Amino acid sequence: xxxxxxxxxxxxxxxxxxxxxxxxxxxxxxxxxxxxxxxxxxxxxxxxxxxxxxxxxxxxxxxxxxxxxxxxxxxxxxxxxxxxxxxxxxxxxxxxxxxxxxxxxxxxxxxxxxxxxxxxxxxxxxxxxxxxxxxxxxxxxxxxxxxxxxxxxxxxxxxxxxxxxxxxxxxxxxxxxxxxxxxxxxxxxxxxxxxxxxxxxxxxxxxxxxxxxxxxxxxxxxxxxxxxxxxxxxxxxxxxxxxxxxxxx
Amino acid sequence: xxxxxxxxxxxxxxxxxxxxxxxxxxxxxxxxxxxxxxxxxxxxxxxxxxxxxxxxxxxxxxxxxxxxxxxxxxxxxxxxxxxxxxxxxxxxxxxxxxxxxxxxxxxxxxxxxxxxxxxxxxxxxxxxxxxxxxxxxxxxxxxxxxxxxxxxxxxxxxxxxxxxxxxxxxxxxxxxxxxxxxxxxxxxxxxxxxxxxxxxxxxxxxxxxxx
Numbered sequence: 001x002x003x004x005x006x007x008x009x010x011x012x013x014x015x016x017x018x019x020x021x022x023x024x025x026x027x028x029x030x031x032x033x034x035x036x037x038x039x040x041x042x043x044x045x046x047x048x049x050x051x052x053x054x055x056x057x058x059x060x061x062x063x064x065x066x067x068x069x070x071x072x073x074x075x076x077x078x079x080x081x082x083x084x085x086x087x088x089x090x091x092x093x094x095x096x097x098x099x100x101x102x103x104x105x106x107x108x109x110x111x112x113x114x115x116x117x118x119x120x121x122x123x124x125x126x127x128x129x130x131x132x133x134x135x136x137x138x139x140x141x142x143x144x145x146x147x148x149x150x151x152x153x154x155x156x157x158x159x160x161x162x163x164x165x166x167x168x169x170x171x172x173x174x175x176x177x178x179x180x181x182x183x184x185x186x187x188x189x190x191x192x193x194x195x196x197x198x199x200x201x202x203x204x205x206x207x208x209x210x211x212x213x214x215x216x217x218x219x220x221x222x223x224x225x226x227x228x229x230x231x232x233x234x235x236x237x238x239x240x241x242x243x244x245x246x247x248x249x
Numbered sequence: 250x251x252x253x254x255x256x257x258x259x260x261x262x263x264x265x266x267x268x269x270x271x272x273x274x275x276x277x278x279x280x281x282x283x284x285x286x287x288x289x290x291x292x293x294x295x296x297x298x299x300x301x302x303x304x305x306x307x308x309x310x311x312x313x314x315x316x317x318x319x320x321x322x323x324x325x326x327x328x329x330x331x332x333x334x335x336x337x338x339x340x341x342x343x344x345x346x347x348x349x350x351x352x353x354x355x356x357x358x359x360x361x362x363x364x365x366x367x368x369x370x371x372x373x374x375x376x377x378x379x380x381x382x383x384x385x386x387x388x389x390x391x392x393x394x395x396x397x398x399x400x401x402x403x404x405x406x407x408x409x410x411x412x413x414x415x416x417x418x419x420x421x422x423x424x425x426x427x428x429x430x431x432x433x434x435x436x437x438x439x440x441x442x443x444x445x446x447x448x449x450x451x452x453x454x455x456x457x458x459x460x
Contacts, residue, residue, distance in 0.1 A: 009274045016448060066288075066295045071443035074450060077457040101302025102295045109459035116460070127309045131302030137360040149319050163367060170370050173377075184439050186432050193390065194374040197381075202435040206442030209455075217454035221445040229441055 015224060022220035031210075031219045038180045038198030039211040045154045045178035046083065050090040054153035056083055057146065059168065060107060061159020061183065062099035062136040069160035071206070072184045073103055076158030077110050078209040078218065083156070084114035093123050095150055097132045098159070099139040104131040140164040144171045157181035157196070158205060166191040173197065182208075255460045259453035266451045307331065396420060 022031075049056050060076045063069040080096060087094045093115075096107040107129035115124045132142040147155065155172030157165060161183045169192055172179040181192045182200025192199040200208075203225065209218035265287055272284030310324035318324075337348045375394065378387050400420025407413055449455040 005274075012270075012274075012444075012448075015444060016452070019445070019448060019452070064295060065298070066291050071446045074446050074455065074457060075442070078446075078449075078455050098302075100295070100298075101300065101305075102298035104302050104305055105298050106457045110457055113456070113460040126305065127312065129305075130309055131299075131305055133306075134299070134302075135356075135360065137363045138356070141359065141363060145320055145323065149313075164363070166367055166370055166374070167363065170374060184443065186435055186439075189435070191371065194371060194378050203438030203442035206439075206446055209449075215454055217449055217452065221449055225438075225441040225445050229437060232437060 011228075015228060018224035018227060019217060019221045022223040023216045026216045026220060031223050033207075033210065033219075033222065036200075036204060036207065036211060038200060039204075039208060041178070041198065042154075042156075042180055042212070043086075045180075046086050049153045049178075050087055052153065053091050053151075055090075055092040055150045056087055056094045056154040056156070057150065057152040057177075058083060058094060058096045058107075058156045059143070059159060060096060060098040060100075060103050061157070061161045062139050062164065063103075063160025064100040065102040065106065067160070069184060070103075071160075072182070073098070073159040075206045075208060076156075077106060078214050079156070079158060079212055080107065080110050081114045082209075082212040082214050084111050085118045088115055088118040088120040088123055092151070093125075093128060095146070095152075096129045097139075097143070097146060098130070099132060099134060099136065101131050101134075103159075104129050136162050136164040137167075140167040140171075143168050144175075147171055147175045147177065152177055154178045155180075157183070157192075158200075158208060160184060161188050163188060163191060166195045169195040255456075258458055258460075259456060262456070262458060263451055263453050266447075270451070303331070303335075393423060397423065 046056055048054075058076060058080055060073040063073055065073075080094070084094050094111070096104075096111065098104045098107060108126055111128055112121075112124050115121055130146075132146065133139040146152070152172075152175060155169075155175070155177040157168055157172075157180070161168065162185065165181065165183055165188045169179050169181045172181075173195065178198070179196045180198040180200065181196040182205030183189060183192065184205065189199065189201055193201065206225075207222055209215070210222040213219075268280070269284045269287055272280035307328060310328050312318075313324040314321050314328065334348065334351060337345060337351075341348065375391050379391055396416065397420050400416045404413060446455070450457070
């Protein structure tokens, strides 16, 4: 019983240790990640949008900050800092929408910090981080207006979504935008596989920061995730074999 | 000065996060009470943020109306509807008959229509997938989706035939073995990714609250 209670904190400490360890090893032992077409093509798509005077849109989803489903939106905010820096010199900087007021406030703070770092404070507008609508389907219904009025050519959906994500991605496809979309919900991921040009499946939604070089801890955490997943899969396999052998004996 | 403030916010955010996390793992009354109070405070702040979000929504659309940008009449309609329902809700409560009629006559049918639109969108997207990404995975995806659809929905006739029973068996095998196994694998990755994202905020590597 005590061992079970200690398992959670032990895994957490191991996770933190691995992240910090990989961050320290990062320079001597650089990470090599498998190619993810969507995230690799994103940089070129943003460059094209900046050159054409078109806008990048990032949706942080319809989840709330206080909900259990806030993690993908936080991953989206990490990507936003990089995307905002890349579009800071554009005539039409990135626009961010969310279905939650608190998430819109966090998006504004992230944009302000990114423009400060890029020494482009004058680019910041409080209306660049918006709350579109509080319910999932009203949020999806409001998206086409944003995409059309803001001349969006890069449509990123990185956050928590339900089935409305299929409509959200499809609106981007109809606008002929570059659509990169990922969420944490498995059923919504299946919908994205069909509707989005560049779907992010599974944990790929959390890997954006590492692929966009947001910081060393992003790359380190991705390596830690991979190692922990290998350990968990190995323990499941060993457990299955031992259980099967135990039943046979 | 600015750097010091940035460090202070990071320290406060990390300390609060660690306290709530500690209360989750170590079940002592003080930590549980402290964690509960902090989460309650966060919910309260999220409520205030909703008001800020509404203000933000109003300012975006009022700007569009004042500049007469493309689609400004829709913005005007949105502002009027927002203010109207806000006044109704604040002064007469969310359960008053007029608010309920408005909700049942406008919001509910509009969202139900979007849900219906989703079915059409997915069917078209399925065809588009085959024309756009002609690889083995896309064909398998659409083939499995059709099989599951056939094995789940009612048939106009022949529900006792061997073909129908075979399709139901195949559907169950696909859903219970392949789909469930794959979903568990994906969930494992999502859980680890979510935990890593949370830990990066705790370690102040990600600072969504600004710098």
